[in-house]
Amino acid sequence: MDPRLPQTVDSYLARIGAIRPVRPDAAALRELQLRHLTAVPFENLSIHLGEDIVLEESALLDKVVVGRRGGFCYELNGAFAVLLRELGFQVTLLQARVHGDEGKLGIPYDHMALRVVADDGTGPWLADVGFGDHAQHPLVLEDRTDQEDPRGTFRIRQAPAAGGDDYGDLDVLRDGAPQFRLDPRPRVLADFRAGAWYHRTSPDSGFTRSTVCSRFTAAGRITLSGRKLVTTVGAERHETPLGSDDEVLAAYREHFGLRLDRLPTVRGDGPSAPNE
Incomplete structure (x- = not known):
């Protein structure tokens, strides 16, 4: 174990x-x-x-904790x-498409999610802090009714x-729309390297075609994509265009706590990045 842990x-x-x-119970997991x-x-x-x-x-903890950055699913759920x-x-660790x-x-290892067992007899839980706009609370993994x-x-x-292959895969739906297909077989962090490589290099990945930075707020969420800041509260959506580089860098600091010394450079134009 890392002595710094x-x-x-x-x-x-x-x-x-x-x-x-x-104690590591359901209430603690929900709060975390x-x-x-x-x-x-x-x-x-x-x-x-x-x-x-x-x-x-160690690299994930250094980025999220020491560097006070975020990440996409492999990094956020890996650190969590x-x-x-x-x-x-x-x-x-569970892989999903x-x-x-x-x-x-999408591709195998498109997304990482977590199966979590608490010590109070509840669950097991599906926890996820890396799917963008998704569930606020952990979901009961074995519950087949609406949550x-x-x-x-x-x-x-x-x-x-x-x-003909049946590994017990599960579809996770939100408001009736499928979000991702979960493979319940245990995985290790190294298994996700190919998926991460694809999403950071492939022109077919939405992640290579645009920038996205987004987090939950008490009433909705706030997202910065390119030079557009989007604030969502309930069904209301407000867009604020940002002009100069300094405005964009200030928005990263003010709304996400990210202190960047330069703006990220997108290699090409394309649709917005996906949720995972």
Whole structure:
């Protein structure tokens, strides 16, 4: 174990504005997920800043905790898994494929989510701080009925077997629309390297075609994409165009706590980045 880990966990809790829970129960998991979503942005800026993305626990903690940055799913859920384990939760990494246009599934290891077991007999839980606009609270992984959340109505259902192979995959739906297909078999962090490489290099990945930086707020969410700042409160959406580089850098600092010395440079134009 990294000898810095206990101190890093204390810093991690401070980073998200949380106190160390008395026990690793469902209430603690719920609080930690919400605070993480509110404090740590979902962002793909490393891709456009020319920064490497290293899927190793120490590197993820250095980025999120020491560097006070965000990341995309592999980084955010990878780091969150380290925090939860150190606090006493049992955590399993799960791979998922995101439902895209017309329900088409993305690549294997398109997304990382977490299966979390608490010590109070509840769950197991599906925890996720890396899917952009998604559930505010952990979902009960084995519940096949509607689960009400401040961000919508979620349901987890058995997915149809593909090509005769049935691994017990699960579809996660929000307000009736499929979000991603979850493979319940345990994975390790290194398994996601190919997916991360694809999303940071492929012209077919939305992440290489635009910048995105987004986080939960108490009433909705705030997102900066390119030079457009979007604030959503309930059903209301407000867009603010930003002009100069200094305005954009100031917005990163003010709304996301990111202190960048230069703007990320997008290699090409294209549609907005996906949720995962």
